[in-house]
Every structure is written in C-alpha cells, then in structure tokens.
Amino acid sequence: MLLVIVPLWALLAVTEQSPSVESCMCEWTNSERPFPFDQLNMVEATASKCNSEMPLKKSQALEAMLSGLERRLLQLLEDVSKLEKEKDEGLYGVLSLQVIENEMKDINQLTDNLNSTTQGHRRLTLETSQQVREMKAVMEQLETYDKLHVVKTESSNTRLRRDLENCRNEIHPEVQPTHPYQGHCPHGVFTNISGPRVTTAGEYPGSYKYGAWGQDPKPEVGKESWYWLVMLTSSNAFGHYVRLYSSLSSLIVGVSTPGNVMIHTTNPTTNTIQGPNVVLYNGALYYNCYNKGAVCRFNMTSKTISILQLPQGTRFNSKANFCYLDECYPYTDLDLATDESGVWVVYTTTQDLGNLVLAKLDEGEEPTIRQTWHTSLYKLGVTNTFMTCGVLYATRFVDKDREEIFYSFDTATGIEEFNLGIFLKKMAPNLNSLNYSPVDQMLHAYCNSQMVSYKVLFE
C-alpha cells in the first residue's frame, strides 16, 4: 500500500510545482466542453449577411474586405473541425489551437481594418460595428479554448505566413486571369456552391421573367466594377439592348448609369437578341441572333455585329430547349458561357440526336469556333449549363427549392460525370441563365425576374 501511495503523492507535488505534459492532459479532461460550432456558424452567417447587405452601400472596398473576412471565418470553421477530430483521436490539438488563435488575430485585424474603412458610412458603421463586436466577442470566447498557450512551432508559423499572404490578397483582390485554364483550375477543384449571396429584384421588380446579368470577365479599363443586365422585354423571348450599371450596388438599388446600349430600336428584328442565355465578354455581348442558328457578337463600343454561323443541323427557334418536368424554357436552344479562358457556346444539332454540343469560341475580327466537343447528355433533360475552368456543368430540376448540378464534362480529358450531387438553393422555382464569373468565382442566375448569385466553392 505504502509503495503505491508514495508515488502518487510525489506526482501530485510535481503537478502543482510546474506544469508538464501530464498536467496538460489533466486540464483537457477537466474541460470537456464541446467546441461551440453553433457560435462559429452564427458568426459565419453574420459575416455572410454583412457581405450580402454591404453592396447596397456602394463600397467596393468594404465588399472585398467582408468577403475576405467571410472566407477567413470559413477557414476557421474548417480548422476548428480539424481540431475536433484531433480531440477525438485522444490528442490535444495544440498546434491547431495555436493556428486558430493566430487566425483569430488576423480576423480581428481584418475587422479593425473594416471598421476604419467604414468611416463616412455612419449608419452602416454602426450596424457593422455591432456585428463585428459580436463576432469579436464570440471569437474571444473561442479563445478560451486555448488553455495551454503553447509555444509557436515552425509549422504554425508557416501557416500563419501563408494565411497573412492570403489575407493580403483578399484585401487587394486579384485582377481576373487572362490565360486559358483549360484542364487546370487555379482555384482548385469545384466542390460545392454557397447559398444565395446576392438576391435582388433590381430596377424592374417582377417585370421581366427572363433575362441574364453579370459582370464582364474581361472589361475595358475603367469598367471593372460594371454590371450588365439583359431583359427579354418582348414576348419573354426577345431583347434589344444591354443595360449597364456602374457597380453591383447600383444594380441592386436600380440606378443605371450609363444606361442602355441599344442593338436596334426595333424588337425583335434581324440580329437582335433571341433567348435569355447571353453573356458579356470584353465589351461585347454574345447571344443567339434572332431567328438564326448563329451566335451574334454585338460590340458595344463600335455598335457593330459579327455573326458566327453554327454548323448545319443546329437546332434553333425554340426547337431544342432546356427543360424541367414537363415544361421547357422558351428560346434556350443556345447557351453562351464564360469562364477563365473566354467564351463558349452550348447547343445541339439534329446529327447529335439532341445531345449537348460544346464549342470554344475564338474572339478575333470575326468570332470563330476553335474546337467542338460532343457529349452524351440529352439537352432536354437539362435546365441550364455553365463553364468553369474549361469544365462544362449542367443542372437539373429537383424540386421548387432546389436545383442540382449533376453533370460535368471536362474538355481537357473528355471525362463525363453524371452524378455530382451539388445542390443549389433556389429563390424561385425557375433558375435561368446560369453563368460563371471568373472575376470573383460567382455564379450568376436569373430566377423569375430576380437576380441571384452564388459563390462557387473550390477545394
């Protein structure tokens, strides 16, 4: 008995004198509070909310910072779940805690920067500060999980440096890439999609059921923050002008400067817009020309139109549309798309038996087809398509609240996948004109006259 008691006393004495590895283990057992994921989720939601509300206040800098902050919070969430896993394995996630602490410092730094930028937006500052304060409070609470204040290690330093680098990049968002990224995505692998980030009825709430909107991925100098909107103002099928907004905020509040750029005063007429799936690229609008199996390119500077005739057998005039359940979206024979590498067109032909055909366009004096791919996906079973990093994605209707990104075709490898299972939360049953913006990796959609955008999440 005595032999057993003596070592125990000795151990207790040691524990009290100087903390050691054994005492750390003790500490952990005593504080078995589960990590408060709820709180983190809440902070993330708050940041997300901030992010979606900010554009209204006409501050590009704020938008960038908030989106940076939001990404940091996502990162934090990821690190915390890593920590949780380490705990499950019986190890005390000392390094992870250090990383999290560092991240929180960065986040605090970011929120401070954010705070100083909001000067001049008094009302906004008040709201934001409140939210930031709350987030800060939660962060500080989370900090209490780091009971050990462990010595910095090389790995956490490396990580911190990387994070700071990311942070800097986020504060000064990168300009859009200009090289083709076919088969090699600079952002990583497309894994998921966020909930709706921007939802707005814009300038004409409820007026036009079909249209498209977005940002020019290769804008002219001085027009980097511009947004464009095309509405099918005649018969839900035809359009004849592009409406421009100097920023996302202006689009949301419905103040259009510089206003409209007209293709023609008559709608429809030769070479005006037919169908909603149009894109703006390098100062030119690409769309299905009225009553032709062809792509029109309208140069908004010179106001001239170039025509690219698609191959014989191309279906047009609402003959091979995107469909859901028993209905089809009128005049969606051609779907124009943009990604990191430029402009694409998705269509089908009689000889392809209604399966999707994808073509990469070359912009030049006259637009031409650089290359064509033939898929085995039946177009009528698809609600929309978009391109990201040289990969074609297709969606299908699930129910009134959800659309599924179910299909991909990689132009670099020719590999098709039919079961991606990435779900989009919808604001209305019909999700149209999906298009990806390589500038900020947002997916824009036009949804029963609302403009919606989602963030594409890469890993």
Ligand SMILES: *[C@@H]1O[C@H](CO)[C@@H](O)[C@H](O)[C@H]1NC(C)=O
């Ligand atoms: C924001 O800045 C103001 C003054 O510039 C300061 O009083 C306030 O405490 C700051 N808020 C936060 C959350 O840091």
Ligand SMILES: *[C@@H]1O[C@H](CO)[C@@H](O)[C@H](O)[C@H]1NC(C)=O
């Ligand atoms: C994808 O994102 C949605 C919304 O953010 C989320 O609810 C879902 O769990 C995510 N799915 C995966 C597989 O990560």
Ligand SMILES: *[C@@H]1O[C@H](CO)[C@@H](O)[C@H](O)[C@H]1NC(C)=O
């Ligand atoms: C549009 O026209 C302008 C002026 O003629 C020209 O400089 C520009 O290259 C054209 N853009 C495209 C995409 O063709």
